[in-house]
Amino acid sequence: MLQFILKRLGLALLVALTVSIISFSLLFLSGDPASAIGGETATDQDIEAIRVLYGFDRPLVVQYWDWLSSALTGDLGESYYFKLPVASLIADRLQITMILGVCGISFALLTAVPLGVAAAIRPNSFIDRLALFLSVAGQAMPSFWFGLILIVVFAIQLGWLPPSGASSPVHFIMPTIVLGYYAMPAIMRLTRAGMLDVLSSDYIRTARAKGASEGRVLFKHALRNAIIPVVSLAAVQMGFMLGGSIVVESIFALHGAGYLAWESIARNDLPTVQALILVFSLFYIIFTFLSDVLNAWLDPRMRAG
């Protein structure tokens, strides 16, 4: 197991290094960064001065090394727009995004897994049809529309919840539901399919033949095997929620990292965009690593790989 973890950790570091190279080169893919900073009114001399000031005149390898070593010490450069260190800017916004992401994925898992299990126990029953209906509805409704409907009903008509902002835990209820409901259908369907598959397997019959209770058969013998693909999916969705909740953050005016990414792209604030891409990618890498470890714990056959 330890050997497996070290192996995966090494792989994760290699991927992280690749991601850092890609996000570094993004700065140069979108044109000359010096003229971007200088703006439309800058003369050739101004641009040349900026180029020297920011070090764009040095060889790329040197610039990358310089960028990487400062990134490792937490210095991700300065935002062109906010004129603030990018690191502290992102750290600020990331807090909101992380709360939202953790709440969202928890909501998704806590609704999807029990519903998927219940649906698999009795296929074609009422609960199975309800689960199917909820997942189709979740897949069909765009987040921005569902979010607006919630605001109209619960914030404006009923007045139970605040429509926007992030000043108290109550503010996170509607965004959590919208974000979580978006991830729920896929998790639910995968749980249901996995359980159906596992429940018809020979070792479940063995467990029943030993006199294990239905609950023990379902949750000890079946769920552990059925949940393995769900772990991988949830990890990807968690990464997605931490990086891509731009729509939800905009609707509910939660100024998190997703919203910052959207602002920075609109403003050509390259250091911020670059740093955000790096941070979001690192999230994906971390969650993939964690899901690999969790799956290896769940399924001993994976520990060899």
Next chain:
Amino acid sequence: MGDTLLTVRGLTINIPVGGGTLHAVRGIDFDVDRGETLCIVGESGSGKSLTSLALMGLLGGRIDRRATEMQFDGIDLTRANARTMRALRGDRMSMIFQEPMTSLNPAYTIGDQLTEALLLHRDVGREAARARAVELLEKVGITAAASRLGQYPHQLSGGLRQRVMIAMALMCEPELIIADEPTTALDVTIQAQILRLLVDLGREMNMAMILITHDLGVVARVADKVAVMYAGELVETGSASEVFNAPMHPYTRGLLRCIPQPGKTERGARLGTIPGIVPSLVGGVTGCPFRTRCDQVVDACRQAIPRRNPGSGNHEFRCVHETGHRMAEESPA
């Protein structure tokens, strides 16, 4: 005769299928005494496995099981609720399945899976359960038993896994063990070993055993009683010596012709075959199910078939012919 452990009368299993009902098992009767080995023989699809699952109460909700009588040591299995069945399963009656490769849970260690039944049914601690597991693993011939407890199924070969399955079924010293083709999925070289082991352990612990197989060679070696199953019916039952020495039903005779016998079968001679295929059991089945393949068939085979007792012990077969052979004056259908 010893005292009867299991009594089955009129066991019927119906499976709803797309176009109607599959009458998979139709009114079969048999008894198993304590410490006795009953072999149920028949070809694939004859309803052997369904019968064993029906006894364990493991058929699944869609399948309709009924019986006029089904008793295990005085417990009426036809009326037993889920709780009663759970208490019996794994404790007083246990089962060994056909597929050792898939019958163990890949996520748990051998030790966890071996001790489970004992921990569920008996008031023992983990350590005692593990000690019992080691003892049984040694009994089924697994070396370094203690170190196996921490291993996972995927680290064991098929033969080892089936030994583990046998040990698992024996954990609570059941009174009845049902083995559904326990050696079919294994290498020919270890089939005999595993079977020998199972039978010896059964004798040693005085367990009754229902051994389901299509291998008549196996039956000849281990059975006390034999039940020959064809297309959902028991066509012939009796003690092993009765059925082997004086087979009455044309199907039983046909089966016995299919196996070579040392000393009797000449080198180069053709082994017997039974032409034709098993009839479809969807919709009603009347008369003798074997009549489409039988070389003794007459018109009366379409009607209800009487049970006949050739006179010795509990030997019984179902055929229109008193001796299982067509009389000279009868004309073929």
